[in-house]
Amino acid sequence: MAIYYIDRKTGETREEIVAGDQFLQWLYRTGSGSFFLETLIKRKFFSALYGKYQDTGQSRKKIKGFVQSLAIDLSEAKIEDIGKYSTFNEFFTRELKPSRRPLCNQPEALISPADGRVFAWENIDIDLMVQVKGLAYTLADLLQDQALALAYSGGTCLVIRLCPADYHRFHFPDSGVPGPPQQIKGSYYSVNPLALHKIIRLYCRNKRELTVFRSDHFGDMLLLEVGATCVGSIIQTYSANQHVAKGSEKGYFKFGGSTVIVLFKKDRVKLDEDILDHTVSGFETKILMGERLGVKLK
Structure with missing residues (x-):
């Protein structure tokens, strides 16, 4: 299932790049995925545990692949060098340069x-x-x-x-x-x-x-x-x-x-x-x- 949205700046219809698309397709469109979703994925302890991993130093290894697969514009970030982030969550919650989000x-x-x-x-x-x-x-x-x-x-x-x-x-x-x-x-x-x-x-x-x-x-x-x-x-x-x-x-x-x-x-x-x-x-x-x-x- 492709996801489309309107780019407000250009008026063009674009297809969204979905992180973990195959996994989501399995979870929400198959019987085995639905069972896994209801017994584990939707529960607080799973998200809490996974969230804690994103706060560890080991998680920083994910940043480069994440940036490349989702085409993230690093020039917007206050810290552009991904090597300066100590955890994945530190990157994920990154602040942007104020000039890139004018009010x-x-x-x-x-x-x-x-x-x-x-x-x-x-x-x-x-x-x-x-x-x-x-x-x-x-x-x-x-x-x-x-x-x-x-x-x-x-x-x-x-x-x-x-x-x-x-x-x-x-x-x-x-x-x-x-x-x-x-x-x-x-x-x-x-x-x-x-x-x-x-x-x-x-x-x-x-x-x-x-x-x-x-x-x-x-x-x-x-x-x-x-x-x-x-x-x-x-x-x-x-x-x-x-x-x-x-x-x-x-x-x-x-x-x-x-x-x-x-x-x-x-x-x-x-x-x-x-x-x-x-x-x-x-x-x-x-x-x-x-x-x-x-x-x-x-």
């Missing part, structure tokens, strides 16, 4: 909180949230809070899927005051489209962290980071209840593909039409942290 300077613009591939929906039905075509989940199930879900009925939802090749730090999409992160326990399925087409209510079943963010231009919004297979940790680096600037770092994912979900209340933001149009057509749009995704609704 949209429009005062009332919403910026992307992460690099990735985005789906976007306006006027959401909280009882029929879209995972992929034919599969849905409820917002209350995702948030584990019925009252909070009701507050976002008719609002806007962004789902940003990070691939292993992407920059894995996530940021605040506006200035404002973030509350403390709330951990929601769960499993560790992949967030690759192969898994999204196979596992019902996947986002509601995986480990995730929820932050209520009182933004300066869009009111209260919800920021969720969803873990995935081999994501050893979701690390929050911000200080709760202190004002943050637009684009400042919120945290990072250790090894593995991951997802950031952003939710807005009704009539708070107008998303850019190209992203909405691509979603209707069934394509994710490739975006970079700091890019404009929409503007404050007047």
